[in-house]
Ligand code: HEM
Ligand code: SF4
C-alpha cells in the first residue's frame with residue numbers, strides 16, 4: 001500500500017504547489033482545510049517551508065537553497081533584510097536574539113518563525129535577487145553542495161561551479177525529477193581537498209583523471225548511496241564510472257531517474273538510494289544505469305585524488321576553510337568561523353557590507369556552517385582582519401569554536417530529543433576556557449545532533465554527540481550519546497558510539513577528561529582520530545569519564561515539552577496562538 | 583526497525599473516520615491532522631519483552647506504526663530503555679482514545695502497558 005505521503009505527492013506536487021501556497025497565504029492560514037493540513041504541510045516542504053514543531057503552530061522554517069553555498073554580491077544583504085523583517089517570532093533566543101540566519105551543513109540558509117501570509121512577499125524579494133527556496137526541502141533535488149570556493153581555490157583540480165550551476169538550472173523545477181521517492185542530495189567537488197563531502201551524499205561527483213583517446217582528461221568519478229540518517233549511516237559507493245564535465249547532467253539525470261523509478265515508495269524509511277545500493281550492489285546499479293538510463297557508453301572510473309583529501313579528516317592541513325587562503329587570481333578568501341552556524345541579523349548585514357567593502361561582495365557558505373568572504377586583495381587584508389566583526393567571527397578561532405557544529409534541535413525541530421545550538425555554544429565557550437589541547441593539535445571537531453537524523457553530521461567528527469535522555473538523581477534529564485573518531489578522507493570512517501547517555505551537564509567534563517587522556521597517552525604527533533583508532537570501545541568508554549564541573553546547563557529538563565525552551569513561561573499551555581493574518 | 587509506515591491512513595470506525603498517521607520520519611502521531619504524540623516523550627512501559635526491566639523507562643525515538651483497538655489509539659515505537667540501555671521496538675502501546683470523534687490523551691506520564699505481539 002502506498003503511503004499517504006506518496007498519495008499526496010501523486011495528487012499535487014512540485015511547481016504547482018506554489019499556487020496553492022500563495023492562495024493560502026492570501027486567504028489566510030485558517031483556510032487550509034482542517035482535514036488537509038498534514039498533506040499541505042508535507043507539500044510545502046518542496047517550496048522550502050517546514051512547519052515548526054508542536055507548540056509553534058502556524059510558524060515555518062524557511063530554507064533558502066544556495067547552490068554550492070554561493071551568494072552573489074548583494075544576496076547576503078537580501079537574506080539579512082528578509083530575516084530582519086520576517087524571521088521574528090514570539091520567542092527570543094538568549095544568545096542570538098530575535099532575528100538570525102542559520103548557515104547549514106549543506107551550504108543553505110535557514111530562517112525561522114516565518115508566517116504563511118508573508119511568503120509571497122518573501123519569495124518576490126528572494127527571486128528578484130536570484131535566490132530561491134524551491135526544492136530546499138521535500139522529495140527532490142536538494143541544494144547541491146561542493147567546495148564553496150570553486151573557481152577561486154588555488155588547490156582545485158577542476159572548477160566545478162559551471163557543472164553545479166548547470167545541474168541546478170536543469171533539475172530545479174524539472175517535472176521529470178520533481179517527485180522522487182525521497183530527498184536527493186548531490187555533491188560535486190572539483191578541488192583535491194574533499195571539501196564537497198561527497199561520501200555522505202546520495203550522489204557524488206569527485207575529481208578524477210581519465211585517459212581518453214590518449215589524453216589525460218579531468219572529469220569526475222561517480223559514487224552513489226551515502227547518507228548519515230537513522231542508525232544506518234553509509235558512505236557513498238564507487239560505481240566505477242568516470243564522466244567528462246559536459247556529460248555530468250546526463251549521468252546525474254540518469255541516476256536521478258533510476259532512483260525515481262526504483263526507489264522504495266512503499267516505505268519511506270527504506271526509500272533513500274543508499275538502501276537501493278545496499279540491495280542491488282554497485283555492479284547492478286551501474287548495469288541498470290548503462291542499459292536503461294544513459295544512451296552512451298560509460299567510462300570506467302578514472303584516477304581519483306582521494307589520497308589528497310584533508311577536509312574533515314582529523315589530521316593534516318585544511319580540515320575546514322577557515323582562515324586566510326590564497327586564490328588563483330592572487331587575491332584571498334577568508335573563512336570566518338560562525339559558531340554553530342547562527343548569526344544575528346545585524347551581523348549578517350554588517351558582513352554583507354564588509355564583503356562589499358573589502359572583497360567583491362560575494363559570500364560563500366561551507367559545510368562546516370561557516371562563511372567565507374572572497375576576493376580580498378592583499379593590500380586590504382590587514383584592514384579587513386582588523387574589523388570588529390571578526391573578533392566574533394574569527395578567521396583564527398580556538399579549536400573548540402572552530403570545530404563546533406550543531407543542528408536545530410528542540411528549539412524548532414519535531415524530530416529532536418534535546419536542545420542543541422545554544423548548548424553547543426555553551427560547551428564551546430567552556431572548553432575554550434578550561435581545556436588545552438596538545439600544542440600541535442589545532443583542530444578538534446565536536447558535532448552535536450539532536451536526534452539520529454544526523455543533520456549536524458555527528459558521525460564524521462572527532463567527538464560525536466547525539467541527543468538522548470537519562471535519569472540523574474531520579475530526574476529525567478537531557479543526555480548525549482558520545483561517539484569518537486569519525487572523519488572523512490581517503491578512508492572515511494564513522495565514529496564509534498562508545499559511551500551512552502551522559503547527562504548534558506557532565507559532557508564538558510567528559511570531553512575534558514578524554515582530552516587529558518589523549519594528551520597523556522598519545523604517541524608523538526598522533527592525531528586524535530588515529531589515537532581512537534588503536535583503542536577498543538571499552539578502553540575509549542573508560543577515557544570518556546563523565547564528570548560534573550563548574551559548567552552549568554540551564555536546559556536539563558525536557559526542552560521538547562516546552563513551546564519554546566527559552567520562554568519565561570515555557571509550558572505548552574503558554575504556546576502562542578497561530579499567527580493572525582495581516 | 584521493521585514494518586514502518588509513514589503516513590498510512592487508519593480508520594477507527596466505518597461511520598466516523600479518524601485519520602491516524604505517523605509523519606516526518608516517525609516524529610509524531612497525527613490524529614485528524616493535529617499533532618498529538620511526539621518523539622522524546624518518556625514512557626514507563628510495562629512490557630513482557632521490551633527489555634529485562636519490570637518497568638521500562640523508555641525514551642521514544644521514533645513512532646513506527648499506528649492503529650486502533652476498539653476506540654483506543656495505539657502506536658508501536660522504537661526507543662531505548664534508559665534504565666538498562668536496551669534498544670528495541672515496542673508492541674502496541676495505547677496513547678489515546680477517540681471519544682465522540684475527538685482524540686483524548688491517555689495519561690502517558692503514568693504506567694503504560696503494551697501488548698506483547700510485535
Ligand atoms: C527543522 C529542521 C530540520 C528537520 C526537521 C530535518 C529533518 C531531517 C530528517 C528527517 C533527516 C533524516 C531523514 C532522511 O533520511 O532523509 C535529516 C537528515 C539530515 N539533514 Fe535535516 N532536518 C532539519 C534541518 C537540517 C538542516 C538545517 C540541515 C542542513 C542543511 C540538515 C541537513 C541534514 C543532513 C546533512 C542530514 C543527514 C545526512 C543524510 O542522511 O543525508 N537538516 N534531516
Ligand atoms: S538532527 Fe534531528 S534534531 Fe537535529 S535538526 Fe536534524 S532532525 Fe532535527
Ligand SMILES: [Zn+2]
Pocket residue numbers: 633634635637638639663664665666667668
Ligand atoms: Zn530496561
